Amino acid sequence: MKQKNNGTWVSWNENLKHNYKTMYSITKEDELQEVIANNEKIRFFGSKQSSADIAAGTDAIINMSTYNKIISYDYNLKTITVESGLILSELLEAIESVGWCIPCLPDINTITIGGALATGTHGTSGKLLAEYMTECRLILADGTIRTVAKEDELMDAVKVSLGMLGVMSTITFQCEPAYTLHIKERPENDSEWLPKIKSRLKKHDFLRILWLPHTNKGYVITGDKIDPEKEITENKGPNYLKHRRNTSKFLYKYSHKFPWITAIANKILAKAFFSSKKEHKGTLYQATVTKSRGSTLELAEWTIALDKFPEVFNELKTEINKWSNKSFIHIPMDVRFVYQDNSWLSYAYKQDTVTMGCVSRNAATADTYEAFKSIEKIFLKHGGRPHWGKRFSAKDIQLSKVYPKWGAFKEIREKLDPTNKFLNPYLTKLVAAKTLVNETAA
Numbered sequence: 409m410k411q412k413n414n415g416t417w418v419s420w421n422e423n424l425k426h427n428y429k430t431m432y433s434i435t436k437e438d439e440l441q442e443v444i445a446n447n448e449k450i451r452f453f454g455s456k457q458s459s460a461d462i463a464a465g466t467d468a469i470i471n472m473s474t475y476n477k478i479i480s481y482d483y484n485l486k487t488i489t490v491e492s493g494l495i496l497s498e499l500l501e502a503i504e505s506v507g508w509c510i511p512c513l514p515d516i517n518t519i520t521i522g523g524a525l526a527t528g529t530h531g532t533s534g535k536l537l538a539e540y541m542t543e544c545r546l547i548l549a550d551g552t553i554r555t556v557a558k559e560d561e562l563m564d565a566v567k568v569s570l571g572m573l574g575v576m577s578t579i580t581f582q583c584e585p586a587y588t589l590h591i592k593e594r595p596e597n598d599s600e601w602l603p604k605i606k607s608r609l610k611k612h613d614f615l616r617i618l619w620l621p622h623t624n625k626g627y628v629i630t631g632d633k634i635d636p637e638k639e640i641t642e643n644k645g646p647n648y649l650k651h652r653r654n655t656s657k658f659l660y661k662y663s664h665k666f667p668w669i670t671a672i673a674n675k676i677l678a679k680a681f682f683s684s685k686k687e688h689k690g691t692l693y694q695a696t697v698t699k700s701r702g703s704t705l706e707l708a709e710w711t712i713a714l715d716k717f718p719e720v721f722n723e724l725k726t727e728i729n730k731w732s733n734k735s736f737i738h739i740p741m742d743v744r745f746v747y748q749d750n751s752w753l754s755y756a757y758k759q760d761t762v763t764m765g766c767v768s769r770n771a772a773t774a775d776t777y778e779a780f781k782s783i784e785k786i787f788l789k790h791g792g793r794p795h796w797g798k799r800f801s802a803k804d805i806q807l808s809k810v811y812p813k814w815g816a817f818k819e820i821r822e823k824l825d826p827t828n829k830f831l832n833p834y835l836t837k838l839v840a841a842k843t844l845v846n847e848t849a850a
């Protein structure tokens with residue numbers, strides 16, 4: 409195990425910085441146990457790609473990304489067991505090579521498995537990644553191991569738990585046979601795509617809408633399972649489409665000073681990059697997951713029950729189109745669909761859910777990006793839930809109103825971590841933990 413003393417931990421987009429006394433880079437489960445048992449306070453991080461301040465902020469921290477091996481495959485059950493610091497791309501390449509898939513993937517492949525599960529990371533037209541986990545070995549606050557299997561009463565609390573119940577050590581995923589999607593992409597007016605959501609969810613195996621604020625348009629992406637050998641007329645659109653992210657960054661450069669620039673930039677970007685039709689095929693991973701990003705960004709994401717989405721969408725659109733308000737939103741707002749589950753802190757707990765992303769292309773000025781505040785206000789008002797890994801300001805009281813199992817989660821957390829070992833100052837406020845005698849954080 410490697411150890412580094414007295415350094416600064418910096419998140420991917422450099423918006424979060426914390427000094428630490430000791431950083432452990434672990435490669436074995438017993439090292440993980442030892443470090444957890446021997447530190448009074450500890451956090452652990454994967455690829456540091458969360459915008460929320462949930463991964464560090466304690467004197468001792470663990471780098472999980474060095475704990476990254478594939479442990480075993482069960483070819484009969486189609487399961488794979490991996491160490492939690494494995495990068496998602498490596499997991500996906502490994503299962504594709506044996507003809508399997510996980511049928512709902514996020515739009516990023518550089519995150520670790522542990523980080524992805526802990527924050528409820530999801531894709532579209534399926535369930536949270538955590539729903540495909542059938543077993544995990546959880547290292548508890550005293551360093552002991554608890555194996556949490558599918559039928560374990562703790563499973564629904566552990567799946568999405570921000571590393572507040574313990575550290576996931578090894579994880580087993582249930583995979584499915586790989587399939588090929590025929591993807592079609594095209595622009596559509598808001599008046600066209602919004603009423604078609606439910607019928608499209610029934611008709612297609614994949615649905616994602618990139619909403620283009622201040623243009624009255626969305627860019628609709630549908631996917632249908634096809635025979636991999638089926639010929640399609642491939643159309644990847646003009647070559648210059650690959651410059652979208654850099655052009656956006658350039659056009660939005662001064663939008664923090666003059667937010668109205670965004671409305672003009674969006675019209676240009678929509679015309680240049682979202683007006684052509686596209687058609688291609690590939691596996692879910694090949695055809696829909698972004699493999700490289702030119703620059704960093706800051707993200708928020710809010711989720712709402714499918715039935716309530718049109719009302720919330722219309723309210724948000726009206727609000728941001730008022731020139732009196734500074735909430736001009738960078739392109740695109742990613743609209744995706746997650747089917748209901750039973751995980752306590754899942755966005756889709758007991759309800760089919762729509763997720764709506766909100767991006768600031770300029771991470772450094774994210775504090776001045778009014779859109780994050782407006783979207784939070786509107787979604788919270790309607791009972792929306794925030795993405796745990798992204799930017800939001802809601803705390804315990806608001807969260808208890810939108811997560812029915814918030815109180816039960818807090819009870820289990822207190823039982824499993826009675827000394828608040830796994831809480832940094834941000835998480836302490838999030839769960840409104842009582843500060844204990846001898847505790848200096850918060």
Ligand SMILES: Cc1cc2nc3c(=O)[nH]c(=O)nc-3n(C[C@H](O)[C@H](O)[C@H](O)COP(=O)(O)OP(=O)(O)OC[C@H]3O[C@@H](n4cnc5c(N)ncnc54)[C@H](O)[C@@H]3O)c2cc1C
Pocket residue numbers: 451452453454455456457458459462463464472492493513514515516518519520521522523524526527528529530531570571574575576577701707795797798
């Ligand atoms: C460009 C970009 C695109 C994104 N796309 C999507 C998307 O499509 N869908 C989506 O839902 N989200 C998306 N996200 C959010 C992202 O998936 C989450 O923030 C994820 O947590 C990042 O993983 P990480 O490895 O960087 O984790 P970190 O940010 O390092 O850690 C996140 C949390 O996980 C905890 N953790 C890490 N390892 C473990 C472990 N082994 N056991 C328990 N807890 C652990 C950490 O302590 C921390 O609380 C995106 C983020 C970015 C920057």
